[in-house]
Amino acid sequence: MAKEMTLLWGSGSPPCWRVMIVLEEKNLKGYNQKLFSFEKGEHKSSQVMEMNPRGQLPAFKHNNHVLNESYAACFYLESQYQSQGNKLIPECPAEKAMMYQRMFEANTLGQKTVDVIYYNWRVPEAERHDSALKRNKETLTAEIKLWEGYMQKASGPFVAGKNFSLADVMVFPSVAYLYRSGLCEERYPKLAAYYNSLKDRSSIKTSWPPTWLESPAQDLLKDI
Amino acid sequence: MAKEMTLLWGSGSPPCWRVMIVLEEKNLKGYNQKLFSFEKGEHKSSQVMEMNPRGQLPAFKHNNHVLNESYAACFYLESQYQSQGNKLIPECPAEKAMMYQRMFEANTLGQKTVDVIYYNWRVPEAERHDSALKRNKETLTAEIKLWEGYMQKASGPFVAGKNFSLADVMVFPSVAYLYRSGLCEERYPKLAAYYNSLKDRSSIKTSWPPTWLESPAQDLLKDI
Structure with a gap:
C-alpha cells in the first residue's frame, strides 16, 4: 500500500x-x-x-x-521501485536510446497540441489572429506526420521497440489526447494502430480519464 | 576517445x-x-x-x-557511462527526488525566457502586442523569483543539494542565459551566487559559448 x-x-x-x-x-x-x-x-x-x-x-x-x-x-x-511491477527502462542500449529520444520529443508533440486546442483559452481575445492559429495548425500537422513516420518505422509495437517503456508512458496520453480531440484515425493509420493497441492495457484502462468516459469526444482537430 | x-x-x-x-x-x-x-x-x-x-x-x-x-x-x-568521470545522479533518495524535480522545472524557466527574449523574432510583426510581451515579462519575473527562493532554501551549493548533478546540467545553462541577457545580479543574489560559483567549474568553463566570449552581454532583461 x-x-x-x-x-x-x-x-x-x-x-x-x-x-x-x-x-x-x-x-x-x-x-x-x-x-x-x-x-x-x-x-x-x-x-x-x-x-x-x-x-x-x-x-x-x-x-x-x-x-x-x-x-x-x-x-x-x-x-x-526498479524491481517492483514492470521494468520501464529497457536494458538494450539501442532501445534505451530510442526511449530517451522519443519520450522527450513527446513534450514537443504535447506543446504543439496545446497551441492549437487551447489557443482561444490561452490568448486574450484582443491578441488573437487567424494567421497565428493557422500557423499553429500547420505546425501540429507537420509534427503528427513525423510521429506517423516514427510508427511506420518502429521495430516493435511500442514507441521504443519491443518493450513497453517510459517512452509509452509519456507519448500515449498525448496521442490519446489527439484522438479525443477529433484527430482522424484514417489519416494517420499507424498512430491510430498504436493508440488502439495500447488503450486496453491494464495500467492505461484503469487510469482512463473519467471525464472522457462521461462526455463525447470533441472535433477540434478534425481538419488536421 | x-x-x-x-x-x-x-x-x-x-x-x-x-x-x-x-x-x-x-x-x-x-x-x-x-x-x-x-x-x-x-x-x-x-x-x-x-x-x-x-x-x-x-x-x-x-x-x-x-x-x-x-x-x-x-x-x-x-x-x-555510469562509472566513467563524475556520477551525475545522486544515490540519496531525497537528493535524487530534488534533482528530478528541478531538472524538469528548468524546461519551464527556459521556455519563459525564450518567450521574452525571442518575442520579436518568433512572432510576426502583424501579430505582436505590447500587452503580450508585458505579460510574458511578468510571467518570467515570477518564475525567476521562484528560483531565487529555491536557491535560498537549497541544502547545498548545487540545485539538488550537496552534489553536482544532472539538475545543474539542465539548470545552469538557462541561468547563465539570463545573466548573459542582462538580468540584474543584485536583484536575484542567490541565483547570482549559484551562477558565479559554477561558472569556473571545468566542464562548464571548457564548453562556455564561444560567441559569448567574443561579444558583450545584452540588456534585454535589465528590467526583469
Missing part, C-alpha cells in the same frame, strides 16, 4: 495521466489521491498551490519529496 | 551546452563536432536536417543512436 504517496490530479491532463500509469505499472496501490476540476479552476486552489506553487496538476508527493513535474515523478518512481 | 559520437551544435544554446557539459563530466573527449550559426540559419541546413528533421540543435549521435533532445542525450550518456 502506497499510503505515503499523495497525488492531486485533473481528468484528461496527459501529465497527470502519465504519473497514474506509472503508479499502476509499478503496482503502487492505495495512494492518497484527489481529483480537481480544471473547468472550475480548482488547480489554482490553496490545496494545490501549497504543493505546487505554479498551480498546476499533477502535484505529487512521496514522503517529503515533492515531484510535481510528470517526468520527474515517473523517473523517480521507476528508480525507487 | 569518443570518436563514435557526433555533436552538431550552436553557440549559446542551453540545450547544446547541456550535452557538452555532460560529455566533459563523463570524460568523453575527441568526439566529432561541428559548430553551426543560428544567425546564418545553418540549423536548417541539410546536414542538420538529416540528423534532426525538426532542424534544431543539438543534433547528437552515438553509433547509430540518435539523441537530439538534450535531456535524452544527457540521460543516455549518464546511463551508458
